[in-house]
Amino acid sequence: MDIRAVLFDVNGALIDIQTDERMEEVYRAISHFLTYQGIRLHRWEVCDLYFAVMKEQFSANRETYPEFDVVEVWREVLRRVATDYTRTLPPDKLETLPLFLAEVQRGIARKRLALFPQELEVLDRLKARYALGVVSDAQTAYAVPELRAVGLHAYFQTIIVSGDYGYRKPDARLFQKALDALQVDAAKAIFVGNDRYRDIFGAQQVGMKTVWFCSGLHPNNSHAAEPDYIVYRFADLPEAVDFLAAR
Template sequence: MSTLLKPQVVLFDLYGTLIDIHTDERSRAVWQPLARFLRYQGLPADDQKLRHEFFSLMRQIRRASPERHPEWDGGVVFGTLLRALGYAGEAGFITEVAQLFRVLSMRRLGLFSDTLPLLQHLHGRYRMGLISDAQRCFLEPELAEVGLSQFFDHIVVSSDYGYRKPDPRLFAQALAAFEVPPDQAVFIGDNLLRDVSGAVAARIPAIWLARPGARTEQSSARPDLTISGLAELEGW
């Protein structure tokens, strides 16, 4: 850690860095029970058509967005799908359907073995935050599920803004929330393209978590430090 000054704020990516996750949104094991649930609610849902409309809508959103790295909004997407089936009720049900979709698509959700020891070590020593490409209606219950909610003072979620990492504006949102300049923060993430290049563009010192065996994205960005596990940061 001698290559980096000790920061005021430690910012983390979430999925792939702190949380070990795998989802499969294309499986019929997702869409068949989801469509059945909607039929229980009186909506004429067919699993194959629902699946097709979901991915078609996602493509339309990406094409229509003015952003270079567009993010979808679960409320908008599932609201559009449900209204096409004749739903005209409260937004809360739309969120519940989106969350059911997430639960059905989940194949693995848990902590890496080095996550909790590091967060417990840093907690109280530094202010900590998250910058995550995610849906807020997924992220918040999943943080609670794995027992991490209490560690973070501010959480920046891409679905709130309509753009994703590596857009440096997400990193700027975190700096503004903590009221610190870039050189008083450090960002830790596992994705060289999205995490490291985004932090570098925002002029935040970047630590690349290159876990053994993990897929490496191509990027010209250079991290200030490369580590193979979070335990290497427990000297802070």
Template sequence: MLKAILFDLDGTLLDRDASLIKLLEDQYERYATIFHEIPKNEYIKRFVELDAKGYVSKDQVYSQLIDEFELNGTDPEELHQDYLDQFKYHCIGFEQLHITLKALTDRGLKLGIISNGRCQFQMDNIKGLEIESFFDTILISACENLRKPDPEIFNKALSQLEVTAEEAIFVGDHPLNDIKAAHNVGMKTVWKKDMHWGPAEASAVIEDLAELLELADRL
């Protein structure tokens, strides 16, 4: 019997691609004295390429951008800190996010998040999406000193929710860190389709979060 659903954050609940572009557009305008000779679309396009879906450290990204665009005298740490401080104000959730989470909790299901990333940064983004109240447990890798795909972070979440792996589903976009890792601890898995990473071998595949409502009845 299904008792809990656990989620990844970036690319699953948070539309990170859209949120990143929104943040970069704002940052470009606020730092116009630095970026004024670079076309906005060129700056954003190159940042997104270097960022590699969040898998490259932002201090490296900003340092590379400064070198490539010859922004002499620009402090990469200042831009990086601005990124960390401002991202939470630009968080965009996927469609049906709040409706889906409310419907799942109304069914009596326990919900959790397991996310890789910085403690405060990821918690700020969860609050930015206004979804913190839906979740019974939230585990962030830097807070736990555990990182997906380590099975221990999945097992810790299951323990906190007081459910077995067989009673839970994990929803994520990354084939290895989310889907394979959750499967390895005995959970059913739902791949939030993202062909940048995929395909993934999961119990089910969704493109829209609302599809979980029907899946929850049969998984």
């Protein structure tokens, strides 16, 4: 098989990450920050309002696999609790506050952000032979900065993030957007992911070959789809790609 591209999921497949968006410290910090914007809320009021607005956003979304927009969630939170003082803040500050809150929320919620062993060596080998891309169920507000933080951003010719489109994997359109950006046919591409439903089933819908990376961060949905190859270490990925390319 003439393989031209290898595409990846991010969390659990490219990045060893752990977060806790319900962590009390997240909303304590945001609550304290908001007092300087003229907004006085208890940390649990901030938390409850954030998740209520997110739920509303999901409910209003008519996609089969809906995705939320974290920046717009925080924008709506601010709109609902803004005081007269808040509305006197400089327009530039008001415009950037939702993104800032999304970044602060993610930064405090993050417990681990690391690469898998030998990952850069593997990506160097793959980049020399194939176009590389990303299709991630995430938010650009933190997915792209996290890729940069661990030194991965420059490896990829295209990065597709579900939060920018309002729908998430396994929606085939996300995979197709990445393939179109790389100008590669699905039959000549491999997708690497840690989720057998969102990643493996999703990529198979458009005709891609698939590698399931059992990274220890994979959800328990093993019944969802059968991958073409399974790896338990990132270091074994070149072997998987070579095997599929030879078929």
